[in-house]
Every structure is written in C-alpha cells, then in structure tokens.
Amino acid sequence: MQQNSLSHWAWGHARNFPDRQTRQQLGQMIEALLGFSPQEVKDPVPLENVQLSPLRDPPGKPPSCITIKPEDRVRHSYGRSYLDQLRGFSGDFNAAPDLVAYPQNEQQLEEVLSWADSHQVTVVPFGGGTSVVGGVEGPRETSNYLMSLDLTGLNKVLEVDLESRLARIQAGIKGPHLEEQLREHGLSLRHYPQSFEFSTLGGWIATRAGGHFATLYTHIDQLVASIRSISPQGWIDTRPLPASGAGPSPDSLLLGSEGILGVISEATVRLRPRPNYRASATVHFERLEQAVEAARTIAQSGLHPTNCRILDAKEAAFNGVSQDGKTLLLLGFEAKDRPLDSFLAQAMNIAEKEGGECPKGPRYRHPQESQDGAAAWKSAFIQAPYLQPQLISLGVMADTFETCVSWRTFPKLHQALMEGMKAKMRELTGAGKMTCRFTHVYHDGPAPYYTFLCPVRPGQEQELWWELKNTASELLLEYGATITHHHAVGRTHGPYYRRQVPQLFQKMLQAAKDTVDPQGILNPGVLLDGRS
C-alpha cells in the first residue's frame, strides 16, 4: 500500500480536498461565474465510517499476495468518475471487491491468475484507479468472488535501448516513476494524460490513453512497440518491431482491450529525448468557427504541432487562461535540437489568415492572458480533476465527455451537443453551462472535449447524470462520432460502444476472448456484454 496519501474517494491526493470554508468560497465563485446557487456544503464520509460490501472468505488457498483488508477493498472499489466520487463521498462502497491482489512479479501474477481461474474468481485489473468510465469496477450481475488485481507492484524499467530509443517497462509503473527512471538515460516517453501522476503504463495501453501530443503521437498506441500480457490460457508476448505488415497487428488487439483479453504485465515503448527547443503562442479569435478553420488548416498542413488546442471563450475563462470572451488557439512545437520559430510562424500565419489575433514579440504572450496561455492552461489542466469532488460537496454536477469526428461533421455535432445539453440541463435543473475545447487534431477531424456544469438536488445526482450522459451519447452516435476518443469504454460507455462498433466485430472480439479466457473471469461486462 503506497496510496495512503491518496483520497479514498476523491481524485488524487487527500490533501488537495480543501476544508469546508475554502469550499464555501468556491461555492460563491461558482454562483458568480455560473449564475446558479450551489447547495449547502457537505463533508465526505470518512474512511473509517464507510459502508462496505460484506466480507466473504475466499475459496481454496489464495496466493499470499492477496488481501481482504477493508481499506484495500475500499481503495479498489471505484475509479474516479462523477458517479464513483459521488458514491465514495457518501460512503457507499457496496461495490467493493472481495479481495485485492498485489503481485510483485510475474510469477506471483501467474499464481494469482491461475488461482482465480480455477475458482472462477472475477479479475478486474487495477492500475492507477483513475478510470472515469467504470473500467475498474466489477460486475454486479454475478455472485462470483470479485478480485481487484493491483499491478502497481510491477513497476520497473527493465531495459533501455538507447540506439533504438526503446525501453522495456513493467506495466504497473506510474507516470512520474516511469519518467524518473528514464531520465537517467536522457530519454522520456512524453505521454502525459491528465491522470499522469497516478495512472500506469498498463492502464494507458489497456484503455488507449491520450497524451499531450496534439498530433501524430496522440495516443499511447503510437508509442507501443510490443506488449506482454497474461491470460488464463497463457502468455501473449508480441515482438517489438518498428513496424510490420505480417497480418493484423497483435498489439492493436490488445490496445484498448480493457482487461478482457489478458492482464498487461510489460510493454516495450518508444522514447524520445527531452525537448531543448520550444515555441508556443496563443491566438485569439472572435468566433469559434474561425479557430476551428485555423486548427483544421494547421492539422492538414504537415507542420505537426505538439500543441494545437482550442479553448472556447467559456473554457478559457473558467480555467483562468483568458477573460476577453474570445476563442483561444494554443499552438506549441517542441524538438530536441532544432529551433522551431519558423514552424510556429507558419502556424500563426495560417491562424492569422482565418482572422486570428496573433501575439507579437519574442515571448508570444498575449496581453489579455493571465500569464503565458499554454502554461496557464497546463496548470488548470492538472488541477481540473480536483474540482469535481469539491463541487460534489457543494451539490454541483461537473463532468466531461469527449469524442472525435470529421471536420465536415464537427459544426453540426457541436451545435447539436451545445443546444441539446443546455436544453436538457435547463429542463431538469433550471440552469447549466457547457464549454468546449479541442484536445487533439487530425488530418480528417478534431477531438472535441466538453465540460458541463449544473446544480443538482441531493438524491437526484445519479438519475440526472445518466439523463445528461445519455443525451450526449445519443448525439455522438447519431452524428457518426466515436463514444470516446481517449476516456475508454468501461461499463459506462458499454451500451453506446456496442451500438457504435460493427456487431460482427463484437462477435469476433468475444470469440477471441473466449479463446484466451474460456471461463470469462477477465473484466466481464467491460466492452462486451457477455458470452456470444
């Protein structure tokens, strides 16, 4: 257990959940900013008072790395979605696993899986526990024992190939620890999802996590050269290759498999040196449409910026980046050994043609920004998840969803989402705000990311949340977008995922699962809804 500094219910470190007075002040800010009144401020149920599912003795002779300690069970009950934190806040840990396994090496991992398979114990792999889609919570439809398989004991960089810039790394390693071990080799993975501080390499791979590169290396997919994973039928060990044309990619079947095809224990990943050169600027636009057109042209230009993020006016304001009511386009380039000013100049040139107001001078900082736009954004980006649990304590619902769609469809989808969600929030709560940003951009379309906020009455949170989730998800399906660009499917997106993806593909995936997991112990109910 290295997680004692972490909250048992809220995002990240416990120390970052502020006291009642600070949250009261936040409530006043919310009121001023959003125009609706938060509820009375409440406190979360402390760890020692939570309600936990009854303890059941594990079958057979469980391996020694398995524990049934209540605190471990509490800490492996949920991810960090709105609904997870809502339940955690109220002390509801009825979904807790029966047991938690902490293998420290592959031999123990094998033992755990073998024991689980022989007793039909459901296995839910657990990395950082930061899933926002119900990816680390077990199924409720079965009376099988539920085991959370904590992989953070597998946390070593095993081998570094400096010439090929590859490293073989154990899957349970967390972001900072991974970067720390790579630093001594002068290299970096440079994959920074919002959960970076807590989430693990294996989790990134299992969920196709999105990183900070806005183009080219947007997902962990592009940074993975091979994967080693174990299923009840044995090991799957792909060959680390820069590329291959030998049949369908084995790695691609494991990327995004969310634990249903095996437990990822190791991967070979592609590294790069830390950048010595950076160039960035924030461009301001009167209208979102102009910024979108600029982003499209830049995405199709072959300039491949590291950062190409749009913040709509509200997103920029809520995050303290800019208050001028304009849409922002954050542009950034990075490289080890090449100045990038000409790249940035070309990108700004494109933005200017679309009506963008580009900063002048050497620092590329806009006078109306609180500080450098990109830096302000980065800081807000890391702090944002800490806000959600505070808002829960104030009776405010704040959540996000994200997608990816073609440039041609984006304007229609965006309008439908903004209007549909705001109308739904007004209908159900009398208020509500929506903001939009782009997290990644591609030749053929952007990855828009939406935040919605509204007041919610105690006891109605779950129903309201599902109403809003369903409103957004139905529109994503209707407009041909994906149910998720980088938040994964888990249990929450499952029903929508199964309407998005070809039925025969789901049957093939189920058949693949049945092959390596004939008893169906691996994360059942995630992605697919059951046996074929």
Added chain:
Amino acid sequence: MQQNSLSHWAWGHARNFPDRQTRQQLGQMIEALLGFSPQEVKDPVPLENVQLSPLRDPPGKPPSCITIKPEDRVRHSYGRSYLDQLRGFSGDFNAAPDLVAYPQNEQQLEEVLSWADSHQVTVVPFGGGTSVVGGVEGPRETSNYLMSLDLTGLNKVLEVDLESRLARIQAGIKGPHLEEQLREHGLSLRHYPQSFEFSTLGGWIATRAGGHFATLYTHIDQLVASIRSISPQGWIDTRPLPASGAGPSPDSLLLGSEGILGVISEATVRLRPRPNYRASATVHFERLEQAVEAARTIAQSGLHPTNCRILDAKEAAFNGVSQDGKTLLLLGFEAKDRPLDSFLAQAMNIAEKEGGECPKGPRYRHPQESQDGAAAWKSAFIQAPYLQPQLISLGVMADTFETCVSWRTFPKLHQALMEGMKAKMRELTGAGKMTCRFTHVYHDGPAPYYTFLCPVRPGQEQELWWELKNTASELLLEYGATITHHHAVGRTHGPYYRRQVPQLFQKMLQAAKDTVDPQGILNPGVLLDGRS
C-alpha cells in the same frame, strides 16, 4: 476482362517482356556485372499452349457474373512471385481456380459469396494479382471448388469530403484510376507501392501495403479511416473516424487480414493535396554504417522526410543511380504550400555530421549520379519488377525479401543476412550477389530490403529458391525481425509468420475467423494453417 494488355504469366504489361535478342543482351550485361553466366535464353509457353487444371462444372446455380473461361482461369492462377512467374513461364497452370467471379456491384458480391458459402466453394479475393507471397493462389489440400473473386469491377470513387479530405472508394479500384478520379478534386491518396499501376485499394488494405512515404504514412494503415467488408455472416462496416479510443480498433483487425475475415468492398481513405513544393538530395557515404547512422538520426529528428532511402553501393550501381562505389542516402521532402529547403538543409546537416558528402548548389544533384538520384531511383524502382521474368528466361534467379527491425539489431542482422545468403548461394550455385536498401525508416528501426541474384540450373529453381528463402527467413526470425514489412504473409511466409506471432494471438484470430466464416471458405491456408 480489361487485362488483355497484361502478360498472362509475367509482371505487368505483356509488351514489356522483350524479344529474345534483347534478353540475350541482358544476359551479357548480367555476366559483366555479376560475374556469372546465364543459361541459354528460353521463351515462355504462350497462353494458348499452357497446361490448365481440368475443368469442373460448378455446383448449384452459380451467379451470372461467374465464368469458367480458360483464359480467365489462367489469369487468376497466380500472383507475381518468382515461383509464380517460373510456373507461368513454363506453362504450368495446374493451380488455376475452377471459376472466376466478376461482381460489378455489392449486390453481385453478396450473391457470389452466398452461393460460395452454400456450396463450400473456396473463395480467394483477387485485386491486381500482384502478390509476391502466394496470397492469391488457392489451397491444394482440399477438393473444394476454388473460386477467384476478382474485385476490379468495384472501381468507383463514391464520395469526396473536401473539408475532411476523405474519400469513400470501392476496393477494386487500381492505383492510376483512383488517382485519376481524385485529381478532379485536387486531392491525392499519395500511396505508391511498387505495384501501384496494377494493384487495388482493397489489396493494399488486405495486405497492409507499403507506400512511398518513408516516414509517418508508411503503410496504407495510416491512410484508412474506415473499411466495409463482407463475410459469409454478413457485412462489417466500421465508422470513419479520425481516431478513436473505443476498444481495440476494428480496422486494425481487417488491415492485413488477407481475405480470411472477409472481402473488402469499400474504404474511406485520407487524402492530401498534390505537393507544390519539393526538396530532395542524394548524399554519398564511404560506408553503409555511416549512412545508417545518418538515417537513424534523421528518423529520430522529427523532420519526417517523405523520402529517406538508403541504397548500398551495389544497389545504386545495379539500378543505374550511381557508380562511385558509395552508399547513397536519398532524401526528399514534399508539401503543398511551404518551401522545404530548410528541412532538407537540416537533414543534410545531420548526414554531413555522419561523414556524408552532400551535394552543393540549388539542384542538389551529385556530379557522380547518372541524373538526379531520386528520379533515377524512381525510374529503376518502377522497372525493377519487369526484370525478374526476363532473368527467369535466362536461368537467373533474382528475388527480394524485406523486413523491419530495431536500429540496435540491424547491424547484426544485416551481417548475418549478407554472409548467410552469399554463402548459401555460393554453396548451391557457385555464385551470387546481394544488395540492400532501406525502404522506410522509423524512430526505432529501419525497414531493410534485400535483393539476391544467382545462376540456377533448369529444373532446380524451386528447390534452390526455397533453400534461399528459408535461409533468409530463419535469420529474420532468429534476430527478432518481422517476416515481412510490407510484402504480406500469403502462403509463402505462412510457416514463418506462425512462428513469429504469439500462438494465442493466432488462436484468437482463428476464433475470429470461425465466427464470420464458419465453413472456412475465405482464403484458407493464408496467415493461419487451418481450423483451431
């Protein structure tokens, strides 16, 4: 039948197979260049005299687009591998399919597949017929009827989305026809495999074909946004998306599936404008190792050249690019609306640091080159496949194989391949040459491509070829390389592929196949060796 201008046995257009006298001159050149004497020049068996497998009446009531005409059967017997052309040259068409289907639309495709499934007729999809790995030849182990499913009737660009730069295109379209239809929209797929003139979009997708981009968009994979394919169990229609994190990529399961999971009828692909700016140069190196180091540094630099090809000294000489005994590095950049001189300058700067001799002046042409290196190479690249059948008629074996491996492993693998193959050729034939080039480069390794040439006695071609193929393939497996970077698996690479790829992955793939093709009619024996 639009193929009448094509040879019934040799690569490409029949008119490009020269007369006896010209081939005799080629024989003299070979002798001077390679130091071994070709056999007496022979002529191929003409179409009307070939030996064809006996005609069998098709079962049931075949759809009207199916034919049993001998010429159609001959023309769908083989791909264009050395062994294929060897058999074709000698008039051996015993592997001919019983029938050839020419669906002109999806309805006919459905009818054909449905008829085949109800009569257990083996279906081998056929696009351009340019496979060099036995990908379009049926199995011999079964007495089932064998149908070649010619998809070239499905050859239309159906829809172009200019804003997202996407096009929905039928899979049977050939390279030039595809580009011609896109040209009117000012766009291009810019995917140029060596077979471009004859091969089809569907074939590229089914085999994960490699194109002319040396970095980033190296395979058709990166250019595909969605795939539509049909199996005996129905259609699989993926959603065109710029990117998605929703479970394992359905497209990735179809990319490289070589006809075993379905017949690809349509795809949405990513387009780009034709480049207005180009910058290229050829750098000369004393030693291969220097060029490799330069290519590695450039591949890891983030400059993303369009062209970054190494030709070793022999490869450069044989292809008429340069005769100075040096290793060449061809560098090229292309873009629509940005001058690229600074990119090229940076790449040349890297090459110079590794000892490369860079051309000076505005045209970047080296005085020792026959013409511009890249242009000379391009011309030789397109003509190269026409040489193989001519050499067959002279009793000279010429063939290629290719792979991909990490930068760290490449030198060891290269040495083992050069020494191993030359020793084997000398042992078996008393002579033999090997050349090497890089076709693509990645952050973590190159895709080297080898050509081998040796004399061969009549009647011993097949045995010798398999000895050499096996020598090369065993070394590729031993050194952790892939059995193919972009030539696909087919029947030829099957046994090596099945040792390269995790066994459990093969079982999953077989289970996926059994799901959509329960009777196993789709290209059996390709990739996988049979039922699970």
